[in-house]
Amino acid sequence: MRTRLDVLICAGAACLSAHSAAVRDALAREIEAHGLSDEVRIVETGCMGPCELGPVMLVYPDGAFYIHVTPEDAAEIVEEHFLKGRPVERLLWTTPEARRIAEQRKQVPFFAKQRKVVLKNCGLIDPENIEEYIATDGYAALGKVLTEMTPTAVAETIAASGLRGRGGAGFPTGKKWGFVAGAPGPEKYVVCNADEGDPGAFMDRALLEGDPHAVLEGMAIAAYAVGANHGYIYVRAEYPLAINRVEAALAAAHRMGLLGNNIMETGFSFDIEVRMGAGAFVCGEETALIASLEGHRGQPRPRPPYPAVEGLFGKPTLINNVETFGNVRHIILNGADWFRSIGTESSPGTKVFALSGKVVNTGLVEVPMGTTLRELIFEIGGGIPDGKEFKAVQTGGPSGGCIPAEYLDTPIDYESLQELGSIMGSGGMIVMDADNCMVNLARFFLEFTANESCGKCIPCRVGLPAMLEILQRITRGDGRADDIDKLERLGKTIKTASLCGLGQTAPNPVLSTLRYFRDEYEEHLVGRCRAKECTALIRYWIDPEACRGCDQCRRACPVGAIAGTPGNPPYAIDAEACVRCGTCREVCPFGAVEILDRR
């Protein structure tokens, strides 16, 4: 039977010394006396924080937070609150702080630590109902700029806010808007980059699906600021729901006169078309994206000229990422100073991260810039599952770098990540524990980027596969003494010599793991993988002391590499036949199967 109420009594040192145990006993007696034992459960918790108010207790789900509780109060609490549902007012702590603590106790702190700006509406409003968007001040920012602000003032406001490109490079958005506004020519374009290609990153998808109008409004405001009348959203074809929602939103906004001709009867006109990308990672690079929009092969070209001068169809073009556009209306409505009050000096505002890997809570989190990696991973993310030790976090998608535990207290912003050899990227964040081999990880990411190289420039096209081949032989145990030097030299050349951002960042996983986990590379050269992940460097072994001859491993082995007779231990693994799949280790009830170094 499920309990109706959970009574959480703080059993932290401070409350215990204030006799919380006596309170607990008194409550238990009263609950018993009122026949509520089946409905009310007492749980002792660790320290709740406000120690000077102890003993404290929290009643869930009501969220009532009692302070300075004495055993004498127990009868009244049980009678009034637990039985009749009327919290004992005189013992309640009603400050906002109390509410916050009360709320957090049984919840996932996943949400509490976040600061939602861009994703504010995601999960709250119906994305297919434009009125719900309007209810959250939707299109009010567009109305404001069209009726109260000059285009220059809009660009200046964005510049003053310090907003930087959320696609990864962090270029000052207002500056970009100013460039496009200042570029000569009557015809200009606004392009929204929704070609979110980083594996595991889906903040742009979430925003387009959950709050599409916010992106449209941001684009319209940008169009007004730079003097464009036509816009494109370049979105991956792999995002059908986002495409549907955006198209529905476009139709609704058109119907209501919030897009199209003569928006809000101000004389300003702006149209948006949706174009689908065919799935090439490189098309997230702005010049490649523009080439693809124009109907050409999606390949980057050298900059300058920048798209702000010579972009789509050779015209001045503003190209920003989905999340960047998502910030715009909030800045217009709340002001640049408000935006600057969030985040850090050099990187104001929030950033959405896609948390994944070896972390308890995975998903999208929006936090102020300057939040530390530790807060993100251990508080919001809930830490590493199964009590394992944190090893590294890879930020910025497949071309980001790995950051080790010693830098967990680094506040996240564009510069700090770069200093650590990583990047902000679009906000991917993959957490790793001791079971992850850093060499193998670098190999994995390089495999992705090498595959996604467009093939135009030599360093990226040939250099990445060359690095990959070296990494493959290292993880196979065939590494050569000078391979680490070769990786470093190649990585450096590829970073500087490549044409576009793909090649210029692709060596990061290798270079950063070489920087922080060089010893793992060196170990691989002598045939050892400490994470026991590189199958060529390990062997499985049955501990004869621990084996009981239960026969489970022999039956589970897919290649018949285990020999033994039931009830007659020990069993043994034929190392030559073994394919090192690890099944025996998984099925062994006695933990007798161990992984050893192959040599």
Place this chain on the structure above:
Amino acid sequence: MNLEQLRKIRERAAKELNLRSGKARVKVIVGMGTSGIAAGARDVLAAFLDEIGKRELTDIIVTQSGERGLASSEPVVEVHLEGKPTVVYGHVTPELARRIVSEHLVNGNPVTDHVIEVRE
């Protein structure tokens, strides 16, 4: 549409969003982003509609939204009861949806073991 009309729509819609208009007492929001749908949000939405229909409850609005971020807890469902804190459920199954209808929406008792967030 001009600014004045926009303002009017906002005022009207804001009321609806706050549940103060009409006879709706409860609003159920099912997260229907790609993560939610992949985890089975469509079946959950259907279960809510079906259970509410069976019980002939007329003061409940069921609506959809995008995703709130906690992908590992999808499908996520948010319940607004007038005058009560907003409760967010994670890992909602069609069975749990029916329980939420009977225990939370009808009887006012949140299904505590599946709550992942409570908001004022």
Place this chain on the structure above:
Amino acid sequence: MTKVRIATVWLSGCSGCHMSLLDIDETLLDLADRFELVKSPLVDAKEFPAGIDVTLVEGAVANEEHVEILKDVRAKSRLVVAFGDCAVTGNVPAMRNPIPPHDLLERVYGKGMTTTGTLPTEVVPPLVDRVRPVHEVIPVDLWLHGCPPPAGVIARVLTALLNGEMPQLTGKDLKFG
């Protein structure tokens, strides 16, 4: 004056580089007083002797025997010279690389090709998966380009080495082919 001890080895190549070495003509006679050719396809010796100053390696690394030879050469030589394009790049022998070794053996020794149709297991050393240039197997000190290297360049390199200098190869000296 002790003579400089020079060796040459011939891996997977056509011996054209050795021919080019002989093509330096009378210069060879001038130099001959100053070095001793202790091991070479041109010299009858079973073992590769120790204490070599310079070893010229012609040919690419195509089989396991070549790998063994090179390890031996490296251990016993002060300087190793990749001698000609096959040793430097893999060149013509490396053209078999896209084809799996077994298919090659089948094509050369397999059914219908020889009277017995059996693949060799003893006399022919096992092929390595991919033919490689010498420096992908052992460290190399100098690369002599050309197919074959021009006699003039060989003469210049040998003269420099005998004078105890490291030859500087630049510009046209580095022409492949």
Place this chain on the structure above:
Amino acid sequence: MEQVVIQIDGNEVRTARGNTVLEAARDNGIRIPTLCHLDGLPDIGACRLCMVEIDGRFGTACTTRVRDGMKVRINTDELHEMRRTVLELLFAERNHVCSFCVSNGHCELQDLACELGMDSVRVPYRYPTLSLDATHPRFIIDHNRCVMCARCVRVCAEVEGAHTWGIAFRGTQVRVITDLGVDWGNAETCTSCGKCVQVCPTGAIVLKGQATAEMEKHPELVAELEERRRAG
């Protein structure tokens, strides 16, 4: 014409406004290695060999226009090393066997190895399996020797206007193709003008019937043609 003064490796040089860094260097007798660049064709900055340092940042000389006071560095150890590594990558990518190439002795790739002092290739050779298309009655494309400079693609589109050549696939799979991937002999748009043969820097696109080292090309034809067109 209006002149711009820039610095190259510490020396002040003059060049016409609108010129690229590459043109400025060449006007002043300073050599910058190039491969994908060809006078008369639009530049794409793909081969990265003309990489120089411009006001402290790296960029391709062929695509960067001069600005007053621009400081360009061409000959630094870092740039030499970078260019050489890029060239090594090219040699390692496909099967460039000079000894029996029809372009032996007349090959821009081969010349670059001499110029950049490439004594050996320090990256792993790839030895890919690649085809050769001899279906055209007069020409051959040997993908083993192609460096993906896209000169053929550009000359075909921009000068001949036939758009026969294109680029397909990604990464190491990238290939030049004729008419969306049909054999060259069946490419209906090909006018058999032979410009692609003349501009190809290596022995990839060649005339049939040539023996080793016989194939001599005349890529300068394109610039001459452009010159004559401009003159009317």
